[in-house]
Amino acid sequence: MLAYSPSDFCTPDQGLDYIFGKMGAIYGASFTRHWENVDLSLVRQTWGEILGRYCTYRPTIDFALRSMNTAFVPSALAFRELCTQAPRIPDKPHSIITKQPTQEELVMTAKAKEEALQKIRSFTGSLKVAA
Numbered sequence: 001m002l003a004y005s006p007s008d009f010c011t012p013d014q015g016l017d018y019i020f021g022k023m024g025a026i027y028g029a030s031f032t033r034h035w036e037n038v039d040l041s042l043v044r045q046t047w048g049e050i051l052g053r054y055c056t057y058r059p060t061i062d063f064a065l066r067s068m069n070t071a072f073v074p075s076a077l078a079f080r081e082l083c084t085q086a087p088r089i090p091d092k093p094h095s096i097i098t099k100q101p102t103q104e105e106l107v108m109t110a111k112a113k114e115e116a117l118q119k120i121r122s123f124t125g126s127l128k129v130a131a
Contacts, residue, residue: 004090008058012048015055019047019079022065027073034073050076054083063087 010018024031035043047055054060063086068074074082101109 004093009056010058012051012055015051015058015061016044016048018058019051019055019061019065020044022061023073026065026068026070031073047076047079050080051083052080053089054080054086057089060086060089 027034054064060083064079064082067082067085068079
């Protein structure tokens, strides 16, 4: 099982910046020419939609970047396919959340406790008189 590390995760925008920055460094000018005459905001939006959760986990992104075919720039679909071959993204550990009582609940509990103690005192007092 993979250990969960918060530093391995990022926002989708950070993940896309990381992916496109690395691909720019790997493919150079062919990468920038690949997106000529295409609205870059549409490219990012489409990649974000296609990659989904994969663009939020850096080890998966790094796995896909290491596995790319260096001969050509991958499409978003091809990059997602590489991401699916990476080790599973670990789940965030679930913390046990305990509900803290409100001030009103504390007052009501104290009142109920005092009433119960009063009844016990009354009952035990009547036992002593009868004995």
